[in-house]
Amino acid sequence: MYRVRAAGLLLTAAYLAFAAWLLLRPHYVAWVPSPNLRPFGTIRDDLQMGSAQAARRLLAGLGLLAPLGILLPMAGGRVETSGVASFVRTVFAGLMVSISVEFTQTMVPGQLFDVDALILNTAGVALAHLLVVPAVRARLRRREAVLLREGAPRTPTEVGAP
Secondary structure (H helix, E strand, O other): OHHHHHHHHHHHHHHHHHHHHHHOOOOOOOOOOOOEOOOOHHHHHHHOOOHHHHHHHHHHHHHHOOOHHHHHHHHHOOOOOOHHHHHHHHHHHHHHHHHHHHHHHOOOOOOOOEHHHHHHHHHHHHHHHHHHHHHHHHHHHHHHHHHHHOOOOOOHHHHOOO
16 A cells, blocks of 8 residues: 555656646737636637537646546545545645646736636546546455455554564
């Protein structure tokens, strides 16, 4: 379990660094639209562009922070936790990362605050968590139960590690 937690922490840090690099680069444009503070305004505009372009933009918003829905529970390393508590913690952490990115973007030329980005990013974290984490946790619990029935040590201290 320690290797999973270490891998989760390392992958989470690497992904957040990549997302920050991707999102916090300046965009030099001749004009800059006003920030979107109206929920679903940008999403509504995207849906009017046509199905292919709308799908691409909406999936990009959903997928941007979606890996955090898997990486954050992995970094936590808790197999025996409540599914609801894990979901709430993960979605809240994803929302906080998204808010941090949106507010930081306001200091970068050409980047604007968009409340719909918060909605899509948080929904992506929640969706990824719901699609992957419960199934993986159930599998890990079954594997742990089999190992306990076979008499295999459960923790590193039972193996003799300090």
